[in-house]
Amino acid sequence: MGGLITMDDLTNEEIIAILDDAERLLPVAKGELYLPLLQGRILGNLFFEPSTRTRMSFETAMKRLGGDVVNLGDVKTSSVVKGETLFDTIQMVDGYTDIIAMRHPRQGAAQYAQDSARVPILNGGDGAGHHPTQTMLDLFTIRQAHGKLDGLKVVLAGDLRYGRTVHSLSHALTRFDCELVFASPELLRMPRDIVADLSAHGAKITETEDLYSMMNDADVIYMTRIQKERFSDEDEYAKVAGAYKLHSNDLNDVKADMIIMHPLPRVDEIHPSVDATRHARYFEQAFNGVVARMALLCKLLGVSVPKNVEKEGSAL
Amino acid sequence: MMSNEHSMRRVTAIRNGTVIDHIPQGHALTVLEMLGINDKTSVPVSLVMNVPSKKMGSKDIIKVEDRELTQGELDRLALVAPDAHVAIIRAYTVAEKMTINLGEEVVNVVRCTMSNCITSNPREPLPHRLKVISRFPLQLRCHYCGRTQNLVELVKNVI
């Protein structure tokens, strides 16, 4: 395969195989085992807009596998500011590296880069477009908790209008026949064209403004941040934000194995009292970004992850 | 055939130029816009709308005098009227029949209408590529950003 630009570049079988690889790589991601599968390979980190979290996660993934990383550096001081085209930047980095992870403010930039490059591109977010490595780590986290993806009931809550994370995840979950509940204020509903597209692909969707009524038979509750900037009226924001806050007191009647996820950073959507409950999974989710990206780096570089990682790796 | 000949004669025969027949009814003005024919055009242009047609029920026809359409113009025409017939007229007779081709992808004919698309930077050198999702009514999807767009939006973005 070439790069990973959207989730459509992967079949369901490939997704499962990558999640299997990621699971076996967990001890390597945790630093318990050294397995230099990518020794001698170089990742180019091209972040045309700041995203410390995603960039660090790619860098950690590469280094845990014995590979090396070169960074574009601060966009403000790089040649991009001097008006260099994406095409030219890619020509240069393509010659220096074996694989490129990139984030760019413009939609379609990752596909454009892939068409300009010889090495595979890992899309780390292109404008309001796609962010498939986030979706992969979300799927990994869900499967880790439930042992499967198929047929789960997933509640996505908060800002469903602007969040590309929830758009992409909804598409992926639909491919695995999950039941979806979209809980959001009217103003931040899932875009109509996405709902229509998901329905056309056979999704079972419930839309509601009442998050709390939908929690008790959920397998996953995926919270997102509601941004103040989306509202013109301060009071309206306060009202809406208040309706999408989880407190440990709200969790008395939920399923024992229900997990709560959040792409982070959170503001007030999840009260710290939830952190200590068995349901909180957002910090593991963030950590899973490393292991999911490790598996993707291996996949795109054509390196197979050994079946028995414990045997192949060495203790640290 | 008779009705075709007949309808062609609704407009005076031209000596040299191009006849575009079988334009979907109501789309002649869009064709002119796509071809860049406007109030600054000096050659005579005649246009007939809502002509009865056996094949299409109703159709539009355009005749442009002293001008032969280029391949680039045919590619633009294909977006509005993928099944139009184009004849080049020289000395009152059909000298050439040109075929319109709307393939699976439209390359460097129109620009993506998404303002934040990577291709909106005019200095980026890769071609403008839009996949044909539907021929009529036209729907194209940008190869890069994935945005689906229709004719009304695209008319303003011809290259």
Ligand SMILES: [Zn+2]
């Ligand atoms: Zn585009």
